[in-house]
Amino acid sequence: MKRSHSMLLLAIILLMVLSACSSGNTNKQTNESDSNSERSGKNQQASSGEKTKLVYWTFDRHDADFIKETVDRYNASNEDNIHVEVKSMAENYAQSVDIAFASGQSPDILRPNQDTMIPFMKKEYLEPLDSYLTDEMKQKFEATFQDQVNQFDGKIYSLPNFGYTLRLVYNVELFEKAGIEKPPASLDELVDAAKKITDVGKADGQYGFALNFKSPKSALDRSAREILQLSGYDGFGFDHKTAKFDFTPYKEVIEAFKQMKDDGSMLPGVESLDIDPLRAQFAEGKIGMYLSYSAEAGVYSSQFPAKIEWAATLAPTITGEIKGTSGFANSGQWLAISSQSKYKEEAWKFLSFMYSDETLQAYHEKGLGLSAVPTIASNAKAPELTGVDGFLISEYDALWPVPPAVTVEGLNYGDVFLKYILGGGDLDEAVSDLNQRYNSALDKATASGEIKVTPDASFDPIKLQGSMLAK
Amino acid sequence: MPSTIAIQAERNKRVQRKLIGMTANAVLWLFLLAIALFTLFPVVMTILGSFKSNMELTSGATLLPQKWLFSNYVEAWQQANFSVYTWNSVFVSTAATIGTLLVASMAGYVVDRRNFVGKKLFVALQASTMFISIGAVVLRPQFELMVSLNLHTSLWGVVLILISAHATTFFILLGFFKAIPHDLDEAATLDGCSFTGIYWRIILPLLRPGLGVAALFAFRAAWNEYILPLVFTMNNPMQQTLTVGLANLRYANSAAMQTQLMMAGACLSMLPLLVVYLLANKTFMQVTAGSIKG
Amino acid sequence: MSKQKALENYSFIFPSFLLTMVLGIYPILWAIHYMFYDYKGYGEKLFIGLSNFKRLWYDELFWNSVWNTLIYAGGKIVITIPISLILAVILNRKIRGHNLLRAIYFMPTVISTAVISVVFFIIFNSYNGLLNQFLQKLGIISSSVEWLGPKYAMLTVIIVAIWGAIGNYMLLFLAGLQSIPEDLYESASIDGANAVHKFWYVTVPMLGPVMQMIILLAITISLKGYESIMVLTEGGPIGKTDVMFLYVYKLLFPVSTGSVYIQEIGYGSAVGFATAIIVGLVTCVYFILSKKMNKIY
16 A cells, blocks of 8 residues: 555656656747747747748658758758758658648658649648749749649649659569560550469469559559550540540450459469559569559668669550550649748759759659659750660650549549459449449539539540650 | 166166267367467467468468578567667556556446445446547547647657556446445445455455456556557657567568568567566366355 | 535536636537538538538438448447456456456557557458458458458458457456455355355446446447547448448548549538437446446445
């Protein structure tokens, strides 16, 4: 009894001591954050010779070293007395940003991407850049301005840096082993190649094809997407000519995938396979082919050093004939300025440094991402990464108009198609059900004014060919 | 004198009983070992995994690492600023645990021993906070409350929110309270003990096993908390807890996850929890010997 | 009631009440008022009354998740509770190595879910998973079982849940067992009871109130559990392991691994509310059915 008494007393004393320590901290923190939230940074200015402090939040990890170096260089050399602090958020970037804005502690510089751009826009987090853009910059980035991507209501909110091309990634050694001369150019050849590779390789645990079906939509968005785009159809089921959803073009692609599954040419367990385990198996030489973004090149040089010879090439089309262009993905945005920032001018100065030719070119050449800016892409040397040459921007890559994002009720197309691939059923019915649900969601969103779509009868993806190469 | 047949029968019965006893023992041991293996295997895999390279770990299939990369631990420690984060985690978890135990046991004591207006409502209130949890959406209003109290950049804000989630502890302790007979209270009151005195001197010591287990759970819950400290320490990296720091390891410097570093970090952060477990285990060791005679 | 008593009562309740109301209830109410709105996290929220609930009624994904939750919770509890209880009873006595064994059973709870899911993937995946390799070597199965495929994913997820829960409930039961006075066992022995008798006639009744609470805890935790499922299967494949709280989570926090779900705070809150009601209903039913556990005789 006495013992528990004294233990409790001890605990309380400990707690008081701890609280004394951290209240000290708390007070310090409170002071700091008070002055920070005023954004006049008087303390900072007094102590570090009147430097303007900017906070820059990004979620990119693959370029962390490069960014840090670049920012350090900027801090040391810039003549505007600006000091930039870079922070890489682990996960939950969007959430962290939400919370920062809600408590008035937003960073000055943000890194929106294709998923967060529209929410950030609608929540009014971003400052329009038009007044800051010089004529020179306008010209440089002209080709990359896209509505609903980085341009809203005629105003520019972010500029692109890099993007990803999509390709068929394949194991050269397995192709040789199976006696296949060149990578497949049509769906039939794809199914065929997968089967051949599996036939000769199964005993060694090698299979012809795989995709990360643990996230079905993600898997299709990196595979069916560019197959459709090269064949002349939108990669997300949206028909730009009629401004309506139509998933019919998916049918042949999904049938081909199902055929490969039924043939046993797919790595067992694809439905629970995540992208990293897939990459690990590919690096081990267990997978013949898959489709993905140009980020794979970086992955196979450092994270999962490839033990086999691999290459990338244009994705197959439905019939073998190229009637469109492969989309250039995740490219429209990079840096943006916070609408809450008290130092927008200074932030822009930093941005123009980051968007300078030297920085962007170095980014591209180090293999951190393929430049989305035509002049940079054509002037820069090829990135120094094994296997990246198959990914380089060609005449068959282009920026597609963006389909509207709608709230669909029930299973999305990724889940619906995976269901068919695994278990069969009536594909026609599934497609018409998808069309009906997606279009009713579209109608709802248009009616409430949330989305605006206009049909473009003259849209033809063939016309986009060559648009990414500088004139 | 008993006949030889009777003696034989007696001996047979004894042997039989011994055999049954031994088989029962063997069965029990098999059961224990089977569960132990089932439990340990993934844990051992985790420890082994922390020594593997990223590729070996992600492609699976091997048991023992091909090469024992002790460097994983060094890297994880450095990259994750471990000592600072560990201290923060210890602070938050300890403060939250003590606070939770106090608040919940006080409430449980009164709910079990007394009747008063609004008691049923109070219990229903506690129960409802257990069912209705819609995850991190409540974080926004909680955070804004803390902003108004100016606690939003301090770990105390985190501690308070953790303590406020004491419903589970409340119900655990309530169960144990009910098992302490009310005669004890009466006996103590007769001896001149006050209500509060009974609480401190008689009930709490008897509640030790319950307190021990509740403390363990509360500590662990606080220790494993991620989103909450993340939100509060966004601008103060030196205040981050281990969970937040560990999460950073996952995406160290690349597009793919550095899973092996995460494993190493996880193994390191297991240790403090184990220490707490050993401490708490002591409370399950005592056996309450005869508190009421007769 | 005397003033003194009233003061004691309310002052003991006060900290709990204050904290619960301010940091518990108020945020929930605030967050949940969204269920009457169509709110995507930005812009104005549209008041749409009960539309979200109408949509919920017809939402097959929701009812699928309800069904999955019941199976998941049921499977987990039915196996975990008896095992935990038996373990606790066995380890309550000072047999050889009981401390070590207790520590072993406790280990799973010390590792975070994100980390352990990597290991479970290594064990359960159908390409080169350790479990399949093991079973094939023993000749129990002839070809790989797709543990994470549509047929067996739920079973796998339940096994993982059981793995993580045994230690927890064992500890709770141990603590409960500790509060049973030794004299009762002694007098039972004197009366000629053997181990099984002692279990049924001393242990179980004395554990009554504690057991009631433990099972209550188990029910609420299991119905709300989603984190381990989230990291292992993300509710897949094709929604086979989608449980209620995971569905709510995905509505509120879109998973952005390249797949864009739209954040739906309004509808998500409505689903969250409906989920809470269902959990409440199940718990009420349980309370009524378990009334008799409360009496110690």
